[in-house]
Amino acid sequence: MSYMALYRKWRPDAFEEIKGQEHIVTTIRNQIVHDRVGHAYLFCGTRGTGKTTTAKLMAKAVNCEHPINGSPCNECASCKAIAAGAAMNVIEVDAASNNGVDNIRQITDSVNYSPSTGKYLVYIIDEVHMLRDAAYNALLKTLEEPPSYVIFILATTESHKIPATILSRCQRYDFHRIPLEIIADRLQELLDREGIAATREAVEYVARAADGSMRDGLSILEQCISYHLGEELTLDKVLAAIGAVDVEVYIQLFECLKEKDLVGALKIIDEAIWQGKDLLQLVNEFTAFIRNILVLSIDPDMTIDVTAETKQRMVALTSDMTQDWMMHAIYVLQEAAAKIAYTTSKRVMLEIAIIKLCKTEMRYDIEGIQARIESLEQQLAETKELLKEQQAHPVVMAVAPPATEGAGTVQQAVAPQTGDSSEHIKQNLRDKYPQAEYEDLLLIAKAWKTIGKRGPRLVQHYYRQASLVAGRESGALELVVADTPDNDLAISYFANQDKLDELSEQLTNMAQCKVRVTFRKIDGREEVHELQKDWDLSRIVFDDIEMHE
Structure with a gap:
């Protein structure tokens, strides 16, 4: 015997084996047991939910010679003939290919002849929504008043396409998606x-x-x-x-979008492409993943089709993410999916969608304008904070003595003598470290000054409040800040281990030597001043401090 597909080999041969449709199975079995079988049924539902299987089992059961509690016995001649597809009283019609009025007239003509075997003549019309209008009209009268020995079972995945005149003549059963x-x-x-x-x-x-x-x-x-x-x-x-993608990849991709990490997100997409993943499937599954997170942000107890551990991680992802952003992400991904289905540049469409989600300011709709306004407001707030800091610690002005008698007074800012301090710190480093390490420290000092000039103005201010002090171990540096009220924001910024790790990596890449930065806050300014005077790398002066990673 030739090989048979699993879904055909294990097609249920008893009502007990139909899973997830208990509300329909119970009703049909009760009708068969109490001899209350109707003349027309309409089975609706998505693909693979058991419509045709239930129809065939019902045809078996109503014609079975020895039914068992409404189910076919599968032992009598009638059951065996129907199972083998050789029964003359069970006729299956594919309405997708037999959708004309002539095909229906053949049925309406044949119902006038009673079945030669079995009790009922059963017509199973699959994909009934594919019939033409004239075919529906030809079926109406027979469907309304068929002979007593005729049963019509119509099956469809799109019940909304069936005329109301047909629907009103049938008992309708909706097959649910199986959990x-x-x-x-x-x-x-x-x-x-x-x-x-x-x-x-x-x-x-x-x-x-x-x-x-x-x-x-x-x-x-x-x-x-x-x-x-x-x-x-x-x-x-x-x-x-x-060719599917593990949920762990979707979690990582969502975290990249959450952190606006465009490079990380594109790397994940690139890896999935090189692994041969189907991009349309990836987009659709990631859209469903974001939909689940959106639902969990509304109600963390909502039931979704994932494991308990994955659900817990997804609930954690809802923090700091607005529902508006997640709905926008779903719209962007669905738009990308529609384009991916028809374009040859599938990767380009997906990458553009990822860029849109990471760089909100690149959008030209209302949300994009709002994002740009929020960015400007944030920069304004940082500038105000910087102005407050400068007002709290104004530059001290001194009056210089007049150059000649009768000349007016001139105000000038007292500038620190950075040149002497720089040479003093360099000499201390030469005395303490070997020549190779001394040169590495100079490169690190240059890199520190370059990094300190990047980023928002408020962050640049934090760097000016901090001192980078050479540590006792090779490659170990201490980032020191005085523990005073006006330094609270800088302390909070540098106390973050992720920021320190990022700084260490930047210094390592720019100075081309291994750097490890630790943070320490010191009570009072005096001790900090002593460290700055002798060991602060940030006070070393260079003619050109511009460096690149």
Whole structure:
């Protein structure tokens, strides 16, 4: 016998095996048991939820010679003939390819002849929404008043396309999307029957990829089994087989967008592309991921199709993220998905979407204008803060003696004698360190001055309040700030370990030597002044301090 696909091999042959549609199964079984079977049924629902399977089981059950609690026995001649597709009283019609009025007239003519075997003549019309208007009209009268031995079962995925005159003549049953856990349990059951080993994590990912469709789940599972035939099925093997991306990648990508880390986000996209991931699937899954975070930001207890650990991490991601931004991200990604589906430059469309999400100021809609206004307001606030600091510590003015008698007084700022201080610090460094380390310290001092001139004005002010002191170990530097009220903002800024690590990396790259910076705040200005006078690298004067990474 030739190989048979899993979804065909394990098609349910009893109502008990239909999963996730208990509300429909119970109703139909009760009708069969109490002999209250209707003449026309309409089964609606998304693909792979059990519409055609339920229709075939119902056709079996109403014609079964020995039904068991409303289910077919699968042993009598009628059940076996229907299962083999050889029964003359169960007729399946594909309305997608038989959608004309002539095809329907054949049905309306044949209903006048009672079935030669079995009790009922059952017509299963699949994809009924594909019928033409004339075909619907030809079916109306027969559907309304068929002979007592005729049952019509119509199945569709798009019930909104069916005329109201047809809908009003049928009992309508809506098939729900099957929950993840139910699909996973069914897949695990069939894997056990097939004797194939698989981890629960892999099975749950296949169930999640099935998107509520049992048939899709079985098709994906069969693809994964074939790709790794004879091996235990793990999550990594499933991801490799279907070209999907692990949720960990989506978490990292979301964190990059959250931190406006454009370089990191583009690196993640580049890695996914080189691993052969499908970009349209990646965009759609990442959109669903952001949708889940949006829902969790509204209600952290909301049920979503992820593990408890992943849900906990997703709830943590909702901090500092506005719902407006997440909705905007979904719109941008959906726009990108629509373009990716039809363009040859799929990567370009995705990267443009990522850039839009990282650089809000590049947008020209209302949100982009608002982002630019917020940026200007932030710069204004930083400037005001800097002005307050300068007003709290004004420059001391001294009066110089007049050069000649009768000349007016001239005010001038007292400038620190940085030249002498610089030479004094250089001499101390020469005395303490070998020549190679001394030259490295000069390069570090140059790099420090260059970094201190970058960034917002308020951050530049923090650098001016700090001193970079050579440490006792080679390559170890102390960033020292006096613990005074006017230095609170600078202390808070440099006490952040991430900022120190970033500074260490910048100094290492620019000075081309290994640098490790630690932070220390010192009580009072006197001790800081002593350190500055003898060891402060930031007081070393250079003719040209511009350096590049």
